[in-house]
Amino acid sequence: MTIQGVHHVQITIPRGAEEQGRWFYCTVLGLPEIEKPASLKGRGGFWLQVGDRQVHVGTEDGFDRTTTKSHIAYQVTDLAGWRQKLEANGIQILDSVAIPGFDRFEFRDPFGNRVEFIQPLS
Template identity: 40%
Template sequence: MITQLHHVQLAMPVGQEHLAIRFYSNLLGLDIEPKPDVLAKRGGVWFRLGEVRVHLGAEEPFVPAKKAHPAFLCHDLDVLAQTLKSAKFHVHWDEKLSGFKRFYTADPFGNRIEFLRPAT
């Protein structure tokens, strides 16, 4: 039986790890998690913050996930939204999920990412 989600895997273009690090580590605050040597040869980069894990795998040809996406619970959405806007990432607020405040953005590769918190 499933007990929890271990990680989310997203695709990224080959050789673009620096852009993944800028977004997921520098802007979102996730730590880089070392990949096992056998997997590191494939490219990509892994991130972790507590129990939240995001793996970016290099894929060729690359196609971004426009609909499927991870959704991250956050403490201060307004600060995060401003951080992303300042870094030139588009922020799209959405009020369609009752009981939550949320927005969407796209990572540097066009993968859809959702951020939300319970409404007060």
Template identity: 40%
Template sequence: MIHHVLLACPPGSEAASRAFYVGLLGMAEKPKPPALAARGGCWFTGYGAELHLGVSDDFRPARKAHVALLRPDLDGLAARLTAAGHPVDWGGEDELPGMRRFHTEDPHGNRLEFVAPR
């Protein structure tokens, strides 16, 4: 069982991270321990996953590597992301047997995948 996944983000991007992960994805922000809070970044939890956004001074987005989050509301989520200006790229019907999926990017350019059983 995985405890959490860390994605990098640029310095000063916490507000954009919160708007995306809480506002669009519906995750909850989890307070960072005081010893780690001074480093910046944000932690989020929801839908059985915990994501940590960690500040990287030489930030480069993960364009290929990604986290896949299981979501029951793919169509609604895709509509919210599209309306907010985040492109959604649906996978083909035969790419992942038994699953529907799409990819998008967080506000920092990190690739994300969302999946749901057919």
């Protein structure tokens, strides 16, 4: 009996914000949307493919996402290029505490969710 890995992660955005969410996650970050099962489509939100894992973007009201340290960390290439792209789209970059062997930064998505981009040092 073992835990074999992470299947998916869920984040939330406000109800009715799917169009803005797709713009940020699919257009700005370039993550492909994948089909949700028919039984879950009525709940709102959308799903994304990230490498061999999934990120489920659900909808939820009455929650201040800016008050939590909870986050998702995406391992990326060209961290400097990502910083430029995000800043060009009006995203404020937040410095992170150093982790040996990695370069990284954080930001909040348009809904307040904390996001980290991390790249191993060569």
